[in-house]
Amino acid sequence: MNNQVMRRTRLLWHLAAGLLLIALLAGGCLQALDKPRPTALNPAETETAVMAAYEGTLTARAPTHTPQPTATPELATAVPQPTATRVPFMPNDGPFVAMVRIMPDNSENIILKSLSSETVLVRSLAGHSTIDLAWSPDGEWIIFTSAFNNLFSRSNELNIYGMRPDGTQLRMITGDYLNPVQAIGPFVVVSGSVVGGSESCLVSAQGVSNWVSADANGTYELSGVPIGSRWIRAVCEQEDGSLQGSVELNLAEDKANTVDITVKAEGEGWSMADLAPDGCTVAAVHYRWSKTEQGSIETINSGVLLNALGKRVAELQLPDNATLTDLAWSPDGSQIAGSLTFGNHAAIWLWDRNGDSIGSLVEAANPEDTLLSFYHLAWSPDGSKIVVAQQSYAWWSDPKFKTELLSVDVAAGIATMLVPAEYGTHALHPAWTPDGNTIYYQQASSAPADDPFKINAWQIWQVPAAGGAPTQVTESNSNTLPAIKSNNPPRTQAAEGCLDP
Known part of the structure; x- marks a missing residue:
C-alpha cells in the first residue's frame, strides 16, 4: 500500500492506537501515545x-x-x-448523499449522489486528505475537514471548510486564513x-x-x-x-x-466538525501533538465551540482521564453528544449548547480481554437515538481489531447492536436518512493485515434503523464519509458570525 493511502487511513483512525495505549496505561489525560502521528503535511x-x-x-x-x-x-x-462542477439543480429522488471518492490515482473527488444520478462537485483534490464530511442541518452547506492547502493556514495540519452543495463558495473556516x-x-x-x-x-x-x-x-x-x-x-x-x-x-x-x-516536532489541527442547526456554532475536535525526548508522541484532544468564522467561543468541559474523538449536535441544537474513551470503558457524553457538561448518556465497560473505544456519532432526525461506532481491540484475536455500529436509545440510555462485525472488518461514519428509517455508513476490511491503519477499499453500505441485513450502496473505486442532506426547512436569516442561509 502506498504512502498516501497509509496517510489517509491513519487520519481516518485518528487517535485509535493512542486510545488503546491510554486504556492499557489507565493513566491521566496526557499520555505518551504509541500511535501514528497526525498526518505529516504533504x-x-x-x-x-x-x-x-x-x-x-x-x-x-x-x-x-x-x-x-x-x-x-x-x-x-x-x-x-x-475543479468544481456547479450543479444546476438537485434531482427530487433523494436521499442526497455527499461522499468522498478515492480515485485510482489516489486523488479525491467529492461526490453528490441521489438514487438516480451522481454529480462530481469537486475533482482532483490532493489524495487522501479529507477525513470528515457533513451537511449543515438546513442543507445549504457541506462542512468538511481536510489537509487540503494546509500551508495557507497559520499552524494547522487539518482545517475545517465550508462549501455550498453546488461546489461553490468554498471557505476555510479555521486557520486564520x-x-x-x-x-x-x-x-x-x-x-x-x-x-x-x-x-x-x-x-x-x-x-x-x-x-x-x-x-x-x-x-x-x-x-x-x-x-x-x-x-x-x-x-x-x-x-x-x-x-x-x-x-x-x-x-x-x-x-x-x-x-x-x-521548527519543532509538533503540530495541531481539527479532526472533525459539526454545524449547529442555527448555522452559527461549530462543535469541533481539536488535537495537538508533540514528540518527547524519548521519541514517543504525546497528544491532547479538546472539544471546542467555534463560530462560523473560526473564532473560538467556548471549550467543552471534559471529564478527567477521557479522550474525546467525536461530537454531534442534537437536531434541536440544545445538546452536544461526544464519544469518549477512558482507561477502562468508553462512553457517550452530553453537554449543553454552551459546552457545560451534562454527564454520561451510556457507557460500555471493557471486557476482560478487550479494549473498547467509541468514535463517530450520528443523531436520528427526531433526536430519539444516536448511532455510534464501537471499536474493539482483542489481543488474543487475529486480526485484533473490529468496528461495529451501536444504536443508543437516548431516553433509556441503552445501547443495542446494529451492525455486528467480524474481527478485521470496520463500520464507521454513520449517517441517517431524513425519514429516520435507514442509516448509511462506510465499511471495509483491514484483512489480511492485522493493522487497522491498513484498510482495503472502503464502500458505502446501508442498514435499516430498526435492524436487519445491511446492503451495499457503492461498488466502484473507494467511497468514504457518507453525509446525507436533511429535509429541514432552510434558515431565512444569518446573524454575524454565522454561515449564510
Whole structure:
C-alpha cells in the first residue's frame, strides 16, 4: 500500500492506537501515545490557494512570485488544480448523499449522489486528505475537514471548510486564513532562515498567493506578503515526519523584514466538525501533538465551540482521564453528544449548547480481554437515538481489531447492536436518512493485515434503523464519509458570525 493511502487511513483512525495505549496505561489525560502521528503535511497538498479550487484562477493583488529553485524541486511542482462542477439543480429522488471518492490515482473527488444520478462537485483534490464530511442541518452547506492547502493556514495540519452543495463558495473556516484576493497592500518581501529543519522546508504567510522552498541552508525569501499579514510559518518534511513552526509578524514597508522561523516536532489541527442547526456554532475536535525526548508522541484532544468564522467561543468541559474523538449536535441544537474513551470503558457524553457538561448518556465497560473505544456519532432526525461506532481491540484475536455500529436509545440510555462485525472488518461514519428509517455508513476490511491503519477499499453500505441485513450502496473505486442532506426547512436569516442561509 502506498504512502498516501497509509496517510489517509491513519487520519481516518485518528487517535485509535493512542486510545488503546491510554486504556492499557489507565493513566491521566496526557499520555505518551504509541500511535501514528497526525498526518505529516504533504507539500503536494499545498500548492493551490483555497478559493481558486472552486471559483476560478486566483489573482492576488500581490506581485506574482515564482518559488525559488531548491535541491528538491519536486516539492515546488504544482499538482493539477482542483475543479468544481456547479450543479444546476438537485434531482427530487433523494436521499442526497455527499461522499468522498478515492480515485485510482489516489486523488479525491467529492461526490453528490441521489438514487438516480451522481454529480462530481469537486475533482482532483490532493489524495487522501479529507477525513470528515457533513451537511449543515438546513442543507445549504457541506462542512468538511481536510489537509487540503494546509500551508495557507497559520499552524494547522487539518482545517475545517465550508462549501455550498453546488461546489461553490468554498471557505476555510479555521486557520486564520486570508484569501489573497482580499489582501490589502502594500506588499513586502520577508526573508530569513528556517531554524531546526535539516531537510526540505516550505514557507508561507497569511495572505500570500504562493509558498516558497527554503534552500539547503534553510534560507528563504518570500515576496508578495501583505503589510498587515499576521503570521508566517514553515513546515519541513523529514524522513520520520514533519517539523513545524510559526511566528507572529509585525511588518514594515520602509525597512528589511527579516524573520527566522524555528521548527519543532509538533503540530495541531481539527479532526472533525459539526454545524449547529442555527448555522452559527461549530462543535469541533481539536488535537495537538508533540514528540518527547524519548521519541514517543504525546497528544491532547479538546472539544471546542467555534463560530462560523473560526473564532473560538467556548471549550467543552471534559471529564478527567477521557479522550474525546467525536461530537454531534442534537437536531434541536440544545445538546452536544461526544464519544469518549477512558482507561477502562468508553462512553457517550452530553453537554449543553454552551459546552457545560451534562454527564454520561451510556457507557460500555471493557471486557476482560478487550479494549473498547467509541468514535463517530450520528443523531436520528427526531433526536430519539444516536448511532455510534464501537471499536474493539482483542489481543488474543487475529486480526485484533473490529468496528461495529451501536444504536443508543437516548431516553433509556441503552445501547443495542446494529451492525455486528467480524474481527478485521470496520463500520464507521454513520449517517441517517431524513425519514429516520435507514442509516448509511462506510465499511471495509483491514484483512489480511492485522493493522487497522491498513484498510482495503472502503464502500458505502446501508442498514435499516430498526435492524436487519445491511446492503451495499457503492461498488466502484473507494467511497468514504457518507453525509446525507436533511429535509429541514432552510434558515431565512444569518446573524454575524454565522454561515449564510
